[in-house]
Amino acid sequence: MTPRANSKWNLPPGLKHSLPFYANKPWVKLGEPILLFEHLHRTYGPIAHYRFMGTPIVFLNDPEYIREILINQAPAFVKERTVRRMKVLLGEGLITSDDPIHLRQRRIVAPAFHRQRIAAYADQIVSSAAAHRDRWQPNETIDISASMMSLSLEIIARTLFNTEVTDDVRRINEEVNTIMDLYNFLVVFPRLESFLHLPIPGVIKFRRSRSRLDAVVNRLIREHRAAGIDKGDLLSMLIASRDDQASLTETQQGMSDEQIRDEVLTIFLAGYETVANALTWTWYLLSQNPEVEAKLHAEIDTVLGAGTEARLPTLADYPNLRYTEQVFAESMRLYPPAWAMGRMSTKPITLGPYRIPPGAHFFFSQYIMHRTAEYFPDPLRFDPDRHTPANKADRPRFAYFPFGGGGRQCIGEGFAWMEGVLAIATIAQHWRLRYADTAPPGVQAKITLRPDGPLRMQILPR
Numbered sequence: 001m002t003p004r005a006n007s008k009w010n011l012p013p014g015l016k017h018s019l020p021f022y023a024n025k026p027w028v029k030l031g032e033p034i035l036l037f038e039h040l041h042r043t044y045g046p047i048a049h050y051r052f053m054g055t056p057i058v059f060l061n062d063p064e065y066i067r068e069i070l071i072n073q074a075p076a077f078v079k080e081r082t083v084r085r086m087k088v089l090l091g092e093g094l095i096t097s098d099d100p101i102h103l104r105q106r107r108i109v110a111p112a113f114h115r116q117r118i119a120a121y122a123d124q125i126v127s128s129a130a131a132h133r134d135r136w137q138p139n140e141t142i143d144i145s146a147s148m149m150s151l152s153l154e155i156i157a158r159t160l161f162n163t164e165v166t167d168d169v170r171r172i173n174e175e176v177n178t179i180m181d182l183y184n185f186l187v188v189f190p191r192l193e194s195f196l197h198l199p200i201p202g203v204i205k206f207r208r209s210r211s212r213l214d215a216v217v218n219r220l221i222r223e224h225r226a227a228g229i230d231k232g233d234l235l236s237m238l239i240a241s242r243d244d245q246a247s248l249t250e251t252q253q254g255m256s257d258e259q260i261r262d263e264v265l266t267i268f269l270a271g272y273e274t275v276a277n278a279l280t281w282t283w284y285l286l287s288q289n290p291e292v293e294a295k296l297h298a299e300i301d302t303v304l305g306a307g308t309e310a311r312l313p314t315l316a317d318y319p320n321l322r323y324t325e326q327v328f329a330e331s332m333r334l335y336p337p338a339w340a341m342g343r344m345s346t347k348p349i350t351l352g353p354y355r356i357p358p359g360a361h362f363f364f365s366q367y368i369m370h371r372t373a374e375y376f377p378d379p380l381r382f383d384p385d386r387h388t389p390a391n392k393a394d395r396p397r398f399a400y401f402p403f404g405g406g407g408r409q410c411i412g413e414g415f416a417w418m419e420g421v422l423a424i425a426t427i428a429q430h431w432r433l434r435y436a437d438t439a440p441p442g443v444q445a446k447i448t449l450r451p452d453g454p455l456r457m458q459i460l461p462r
């Protein structure tokens with residue numbers, strides 16, 4: 001459906017013409033959507049709109065409007081088009097599916113992410129982080145972004161499949177990366193599914209990559225099923241999980257292999273690069289803020305002991321690493337790995353005085369909200385004390401939302417906090433990292449917010 005403006009609708013202020021009309025403006029650049037969102041926010045305030053190919057697109061930077069979309073009026077929305085098109089890779093997994101499929105899947109998958117279950121992964125996180133840090137040499141310069149990717153790949157391999165980074169995991173990683181690189185090309189097809197059999201070079205590459213990926217993941221699922229035991233990993237949990245709210249007439253309510261495949265790939269994609277980027281930006285920000293770094297070291301030394309007395313963190317230390325958690329939170333404020341989210345309306349939507357038609361797209365950006373001075377005074381200052389319980393209570397819920405919110409809130413949030421805090425503590429216990437270049441790193445807003453090239457840091461002993 002292509003909604004048209006008429007008297008029934010009252011769209012927020014915004015661009016008079018369709019977006020391509022502004023193609024030569026400095027705030028319209030292919031691959032740099034943050035520039036456009038910043039322009040809309042600066043020019044029109046907390047709610048603005050523009051049109052692209054006839055579709056109204058609303059950009060919001062107001063915590064109450066975001067609450068309307070993610071919670072109060074959530075049933076009137078589905079995921080926006082570019083996420084829906086990821087179904088070609090992720091099928092009906094948690095990120096891409098809509099209700100009622102999503103609701104059922106969420107119920108089935110949730111136990112795998114319960115607090116007690118993920119607590120079991122603490123030791124694996126620490127031992128992976130310790131192995132990484134122990135490979136570093138004093139004074140060497142490394143690309144911290146590559147190193148954090150390797151660390152979180154190892155952690156997801158161990159927690160999802162109970163395996164080291166084997167050739168299988170490397171293959172999954174390579175094929176997912178190939179497909180994500182093709183993604184910008186693939187999303188331009190309006191009905192992508194009907195093009196997938198055509199002999200177009202990018203599409204052929206996609207098809208080959210996807211079938212190699214499926215072969216590895218399906219084999220891992222078969223092997224896990226055949227073993228018939230709970231290996232303690234997420235995949236075992238997904239295989240064993242049942243929908244306890246299903247009626248007895250429905251089939252035995254576990255997931256089919258296809259559904260498990262979709263969830264495995266979804267968790268792999270959602271849970272690895274996000275954490276790696278959050279950690280990468282944390283090291284950069286610490287290197288720029290020595291007084292925060294000193295406070296972090298003081299907490300780590302108090303909790304884990306210093307010098308020859310120092311020991312590795314365990315799950316029991318996690319609740320005592322409060323400042324470390326605030327550092328991680330503040331890093332995700334300035335560099336939120338999920339930098340924007342979107343929804344599409346399936347019904348007419350009322351937001352304040354505005355009335356917006358079905359089929360409109362709605363975007364909001366953690367990157368922009370988290371840098372809004374109204375909620376974060378002196379927004380570019382790196383200040384972990386913004387995340388003390390008292391300071392958090394002073395802000396609206398959706399002024400800070402690195403993990404989204406409502407029924408689609410990140411299911412891996414608890415996992416991500418634990419991974420971030422324990423990895424920071426393990427590494428900062430030994431090393432101080434110094435930024436090795438002078439120009440600040442550029443930012444690339446892809447699916448996650450990454451540095452736009454290698455981020456070189458020098459490793460100094462503490």
Ligand code: HEM
Nearest residue numbers: 094095270271274275337338402403404408410411412416
């Ligand atoms: C710092 C790390 C992470 C960040 C910033 C992050 C962010 C997010 C956000 C913003 C969403 C909501 C998207 C939306 O509503 O459109 C989401 C959903 C999701 N995340 Fe995360 N995530 C992180 C780590 C993880 C981890 C470690 C896992 C799993 C191991 C994970 C699995 C998922 C899944 C499965 C969903 C879809 C949930 C649903 O719709 O029911 N994420 N994440």
